Every structure is written in structure tokens, then in C-alpha cells.
Amino acid sequence: MSAVQTVSVLPAQPETRATDPGRCVTFAVRADADPGALPRVLELFAKRGLVPTTLRSELLPEAGMLDISVEVVGMVRAESDHVANCLRALPLVGHVLTAERAVG
Numbered sequence: 001m002s003a004v005q006t007v008s009v010l011p012a013q014p015e016t017r018a019t020d021p022g023r024c025v026t027f028a029v030r031a032d033a034d035p036g037a038l039p040r041v042l043e044l045f046a047k048r049g050l051v052p053t054t055l056r057s058e059l060l061p062e063a064g065m066l067d068i069s070v071e072v073v074g075m076v077r078a079e080s081d082h083v084a085n086c087l088r089a090l091p092l093v094g095h096v097l098t099a100e101r102a103v104g
Helices: 037-047 077-089
Strands: 019-032 054-060 065-073 091-103
Touching: 019 037, 019 077, 037 065, 037 077, 065 077, 077 091
Parallel strands: none
Antiparallel strands: 019 065, 019 091, 054 065
């Protein structure tokens, strides 16, 4: 005799992350020119369900560095500060600056 298993699919939970739709944050990142640098930077946004409004990366061959700029709308200050600190903790990242502006 075989047992029948029933699987229930629950609806997706509503967004619980605090947002500020009027706030745009730009992260200016200087990282080693390494193939893993850009994915590691973007991972910190992707795992929070954030899609950057703009993304720019430029190789600075004379310095052996990548100049990365990521702009995101909707992050509250605590979240953007946390992401900036996580970026600073990445081994390939040299420095991180943030700037913000109002959108609307």
C-alpha cells in the first residue's frame, strides 16, 4: 500500500522590507579588477529583491581597478547603510561612498 502525500502551496508573503520610494541612493564602489567583483557587488542588492535603476562599471586598467556605480530607489537609510557596510567588507572592494537625493 502506498502513502499519498499532499503538498500545500501558500501564497507569497507580502513585502515586509521597509521602503522609501522618494529616496534614491547611489553607491560608488572602487574594487579590484577581478571577474568576481561585479557579481559580488550586485549580489547584495539582488538578495534584497532590489533592481538598480542604473548600473555603470568601468575598468581602469592603469590602476587595476573597477569603478562601479549602482543607483537604487526605495531603500531606507538603515538598509542603505547596512549594504554600504557589507560592500566595504568584501575582500575585493577598496572603498565605498554613498550619496542620496530625493526623487518624485
